[in-house]
Amino acid sequence: SAVISQKPSRDICQRGTSLTIQCQVDSQVTMMFWYRQQPGQSLTLIATANQGSEATYESGFVIDKFPISRPNLTFSTLTVSNMSPEDSSIYLCSVEDPNRGITDTQYFGPGTRLTVL
């Protein structure tokens, strides 16, 4: 499967600031996804990011709060803007692995653990 890395692995931020999380894949992938896992909760999809088009956001998530970039087929960023303590979560990116010809199986990065004070 594809190897996925995220930066930073964790961060502690002050409220009102913004943090950009990077997701790097070792092969070209069409679809990338961003998820949030709040403390003690399951994963919730934030948005789907396809290269060359605007990200598609799920209900409850907006571009002003979570802008996403997808400049090429191996990289994406998620920014958490104007943070509040409620944004403290693990943020994960995932990809579908085209090398295996499987289009609905997602592989996840290690996650970014964000704490907002």
Next chain:
Amino acid sequence: AQSVTQLDSHVSVSEGTPVLLRCNYSSSYSPSLFWYVQHPNKGLQLLLKYTSAATLVKGINGFEAEFKKSETSFHLTKPSAHMSDAAEYFCVVSSEGNKLVFGAGTILRVKS
């Protein structure tokens, strides 16, 4: 809309005894179903996937799951638990646009 319900938030077993993690799903069509595992402070790892080729799916680390359409269930089992199996397990269903819908998770505790 697709959804999954994990029937137990916590399961505790003794090392060497069987594991059963229960999952029911709701889908308007024949779905793809997955089990993922998340070890403490680690990312999500795919355990297994059902895609209608066979109702009994074998995964990694000795886990398997059986798809039962009549019961809309996809329970995860392992004959003998190991200490390293202690983790959180998520039952997941695919939705339109290849989106994944996650269950609430089941924390598996393995006692020595």
